[in-house]
Amino acid sequence: MQKKTVLITGATDGIGRALAKIYQSRGDRLILMGRRALDTLNDALYTKNTYCRTDLSQDKCANRVCAFLNAQKIDSIDLAIQNAGTGYYGPIAEQSAKSIREITAVNLMAPLRLTHALMPYLKKASGKLVLIGSITHAFPCPDYAVYAASKEALNTLGRNLQIEGDINVQIIHPGATRTGLHRKIGMDNEKTKKFPSAERVAQKITQAIDGRRFVATIGWQNSGARFLGRYCEGMVNAMVRTT
Amino acid sequence: MKHAVITGAAHGIGKALAHRFAQEGYAITGVDIDAAGAARVERELNARFVIADLRADAGIARVLPELLQGKPIDVLIHNAGINAVGRFPDISIENHERVIAVNFYAPMVLTAALLKADLLAKGASIVFISSLSHYTSYPGAATYAATKSGLASYARSLSIALAPQNIHVTTVFPGPTRTAHARRHSPRNTREEKRMPPEKLAHLILRGIKKKKHLIIPGAVNQILAHLGKWCPPLMVYAMRKVILEKL
Numbered sequence: 001m002q003k004k005t006v007l008i009t010g011a012t013d014g015i016g017r018a019l020a021k022i023y024q025s026r027g028d029r030l031i032l033m034g035r036r037a038l039d040t041l042n043d044a045l046y047t048k049n050t051y052c053r054t055d056l057s058q059d060k061c062a063n064r065v066c067a068f069l070n071a072q073k074i075d076s077i078d079l080a081i082q083n084a085g086t087g088y089y090g091p092i093a094e095q096s097a098k099s100i101r102e103i104t105a106v107n108l109m110a111p112l113r114l115t116h117a118l119m120p121y122l123k124k125a126s127g128k129l130v131l132i133g134s135i136t137h138a139f140p141c142p143d144y145a146v147y148a149a150s151k152e153a154l155n156t157l158g159r160n161l162q163i164e165g166d167i168n169v170q171i172i173h174p175g176a177t178r179t180g181l182h183r184k185i186g187m188d189n190e191k192t193k194k195f196p197s198a199e200r201v202a203q204k205i206t207q208a209i210d211g212r213r214f215v216a217t218i219g220w221q222n223s224g225a226r227f228l229g230r231y232c233e234g235m236v237n238a239m240v241r242t243t
Numbered sequence: 244m245k246h247a248v249i250t251g252a253a254h255g256i257g258k259a260l261a262h263r264f265a266q267e268g269y270a271i272t273g274v275d276i277d278a279a280g281a282a283r284v285e286r287e288l289n290a291r292f293v294i295a296d297l298r299a300d301a302g303i304a305r306v307l308p309e310l311l312q313g314k315p316i317d318v319l320i321h322n323a324g325i326n327a328v329g330r331f332p333d334i335s336i337e338n339h340e341r342v343i344a345v346n347f348y349a350p351m352v353l354t355a356a357l358l359k360a361d362l363l364a365k366g367a368s369i370v371f372i373s374s375l376s377h378y379t380s381y382p383g384a385a386t387y388a389a390t391k392s393g394l395a396s397y398a399r400s401l402s403i404a405l406a407p408q409n410i411h412v413t414t415v416f417p418g419p420t421r422t423a424h425a426r427r428h429s430p431r432n433t434r435e436e437k438r439m440p441p442e443k444l445a446h447l448i449l450r451g452i453k454k455k456k457h458l459i460i461p462g463a464v465n466q467i468l469a470h471l472g473k474w475c476p477p478l479m480v481y482a483m484r485k486v487i488l489e490k491l
Binding site: 149241 | 300303330331332336339340343347348351352354355356358359377380381382383384385386388389390391392393394395396397399400401402403404405406457473480483484488
């Protein structure tokens with residue numbers, strides 16, 4: 001198989017890191033993006049030539065990526081996986097404007113900025129844009145309403161970009177996954193231990209990317225749950241209300 | 244006297260809502276960026292206005308202290324919204340950003356802050372003006388559609404979170420409405436008379452809020468379109484492509 005150029009956001013941890021490993025093992029040219037400093041990442045994956053340090057909550061993130069691509073003499077991208085995401089867990093009234101801003105910036109605004117900036121690169125390679133959503137977009141989530149809303153917005157953005165048809169867009173909705181996100185947002189309980197590992201979920205995501213579905217959900221249980229959340233709204237709302 | 248707070252109340256749907264709720268005996272506080280338009284509505288209704296730009300944090304920060312000084316809110320309507328129409332790459336990133344700020348970020352920040360300040364009266368309603376695009380898709384306004392769907396999702400979560408406090412949440416999905424906003428953003432305006440008058444929409448919204456409805460899809464045609472979009476997406480996608488995208 002021919003080597004591809006693969007860009008992954010949120011690539012220093014969780015699903016993003018697991019995806020990076022998979023594409024590395026396929027011999028692809030990687031562009032990995034993350035917030036952490038390069039010297040704190042102890043892995044051969046991350047080098048001066050593969051790692052672009054960018055804070056996606058900042059306005060300038062797309063410029064930084066373009067500058068990095070320019071410096072690396074990369075002018076086309078075969079696959080851009082927008083995986084980075086952040087969250088908040090807790091009562092709606094207690095969520096600060098800063099937290100709402102960060103989730104909006106990282107989960108929605110950054111994918112939009114990068115899509116806008118990377119479109120010429122993707123077009124050149126007839127490449128594919130992959131947006132990593134979440135099955136929570138189809139559910140009422142009283143404890144993480146802004147997160148779910150950002151994922152629902154991302155899903156709709158992706159759907160409309162598919163219809164506009166300038167580039168090939170795929171939306172992939174994983175279910176709950178054992179990653180650092182839960183601890184970061186203060187959700188570290190027994191439940192998260194039962195979630196499938198990031199490696200397993202990443203494996204299934206790459207299968208979905210190799211496939212042709214416009215909108216893919218990872219795992220049949222998640223597919224079923226997402227279907228109910230979307231099409232049996234009232235019933236699901238009542239179920240969530242009583243739990 | 245009950246108190247309604249309406250964002251984007253100087254024009255269009257917001258103005259019609261201000262009139263309808265004033266008729267119903269509500270004291271009105273409007274929020275708008277346009278001081279001249281706001282002054283006009285103030286004269287017509289004896290309403291109070293906060294002039295603020297919801298695109299910026301500074302604007303939202305201006306609204307909050309004004310509302311905190313006022314009476315408890317019985318009906319809070321997040322109506323302010325902007326659009327950016329064109330193929331996704333043709334719209335500047337600054338415009339995409341503004342749409343997200345006004346349509347998505349501002350309502351969530353205002354809601355959280357007003358809940359925190361305990362400014363919503365017992366039995367209050369929080370109303371989000373989403374869009375029929377949530378069901379039908381809206382190629383040619385991908386970011387607008389994204390924010391309106393995001394808002395619907397937020398409202399759905401909020402509705403469950405606030406039920407124990409006896410605060411009701413309603414989401415409205417208006418279709419094409421006869422406003423200056425719609426005229427600005429439609430490729431051609433040949434069928435303007437077919438759009439729903441904002442006064443009628445405001446009436447349907449008031450009725451829905453009184454009945455404590457969760458979802459309001461105003462008008463029979465819009466309801467049919469919403470169902471088609473939900474259960475048979477390819478058909479609506481085809482139609483929206485013909486009606487909007489190919490005319491841009």
